[in-house]
Amino acid sequence: MDSGTHLVMGIALGGLALADPVVAGSSMTTAAVITATIIGSQAPDVDTVLKLRNNAVYIRHHRGITHSIPAVILWPLLITGVLSLLFQDANVLHLWLWTFLAVFLHVFVDIFNAYGTQALRPLSKKWVALGVINTFDPIIFGLHVIALMLWAFGANPVWTISILYCILIIYYIIRYTLQQAVKHAVKNTIPDAEKIILSPTMRFFQWRIAANSRTNHYVGRAYGRSITIYDKFPIEPLPDTPLFQAALEDSNLAAFLSFSPLYRWEIRELENNFHEVRLIDLRYRSDNRYPFVAVALLNNNYEVVQSYTGWIFSEDKLRKKLIVD
Template sequence: MDTGTHFVMGIALGGLATIDPVVFNHPDTYQSVLIATIVGSQIPDIDTVLKLRNNAIYIRNHRGITHSIPAVVLWPFIIALLLYLFYPEVNLLHVWLWTFLAVFLHVFVDIFNAYGTQALRPFSSKWVALGWINTFDPFIFGIHALGIVFWIFGNDPRVIFSTMYIVLIGYYLYRYSIRKTLVSVIKKRIPDTEQVILSPTMKFFQWRIAVITKNKFYVAYAYQSSFTIVDEFERIPLPDTPVMNTAIKDTNVAAFLSFSPVYRWEIEEGIRYIEVRFIDLRYRSKDHYPFFAVVKMDHNMNILTSYTGWIYSKEKIRKKLEILPQ
């Protein structure tokens, strides 16, 4: 989820913690738990700072080790012990338990996005991305914000947030049922489907779709249970050639390939250089595929420049690479 949603989730979880008698009856423990749930709901995304270095490092590591099983266990210990230094009278066990729940929920809700996490590390580096919920879901953010407003105006947080979480469980199950129905419709229309990758949008019934079959990739949009194919590509394996073998060793391209499950590639050879492009098919927006990797090399297989990331303007792409005339 986005930073704002994780923030309101942390506040809401701090309010829910008042159902714990130890938290409710001990002011220092309560204050520590509220701080801990807010920090715990944010701390796994500390790896966002990697974006300051470059996109390749960010793509390879964001939602990686900081969302892993060891991290989910370790973060609560660090946060609880730091708070204990300032609030030595707190019940440390209960602070740790609510901090653990905050960190766990952060990672748990992230797996329902199309982006996903490597939540199974160190046992698997596979990206877990269920594709039920958009990274920013207006309903999830809104119901948290509404609950916080009710709390500010003096209502019992135990009632507010217990009710809210029951509603959210129903909401997630409903999103799952919509997704399941849509996948079934797609497989009936494209019988040789091997994999369906759904990316929810902020609009409740609209989805971006990438379909993998034995010989083709399909890109589609869906509204409710109907979908429209907007692009179709031959599924061509990466060739075993000097150009491609050089390209996939590039840092930016390697980061892209480690993250993207469905992409097409193209090679453009000019007089002065060769350009190899890899285009992720999951994020089509206004006839454009904004997430890609590209590498430019000379005819001696020396890499001149490369890039990976999200760009929505072709002009910006050219400026990034400082494209020379062909």
């Protein structure tokens, strides 16, 4: 989920913590726990700072080790250790328990996005992405804001947040059921589809579709069970050529391949004897474009002179990022 949603989730969890008699019975423990649930709900996303380095590092590591099994254990210990020094009369055990729940909830809800997490590390580096909830879901965020406003105006936080969570559980079940119905509709539209990836959008009934058969990539949209296929591309194996192999050794293209499960490739001959190798993620079609790409420019000696991976919404912007003297 986005940072704003994780924030309101952390505050709401702090309200639910007041159901714990130990937390509710001590003002110091209450303050410590609410602080901890807010920090714990944000902590796994500390790897966002990797974007300051470059996109390749960010793509490879965001929602990776910081969302792993060891991290879910270590974050609460670290946060509890620091906060127990600031709130010395707080109950350390209950502080740790609610901090652990905040961190676990962060990783758990991220699994339901299309981006997913490597939550099973170190057991597996596989990305776990259920693709049920958009990264920012206005309904989830809005329900949290309403619940927090009711709490601010005097409603019982325990009952308010408990009702909120019951509604959210029902909402997640509805979203999962809808996703399965859309997958079934895609299968009816593309009978030979072997891999179907659905990406939710902020519109409740609308989904992005990317699918593979043995011979073709398919890209489209779903509105409810109504399926529209926009593009169909033949599946072509990656070329086993010196040019392409040199490009794949570049860190930007390697990061793209570690993240993208469904993509196509292009090779272009440019001016000044440069070659362009482009990898195109098929999951994010928008306004007739595929904005998530990895691009490498190579000279005639098959040396990468410029490369980039990330979101590009116009060729002009891409050319500005790949200026070669």
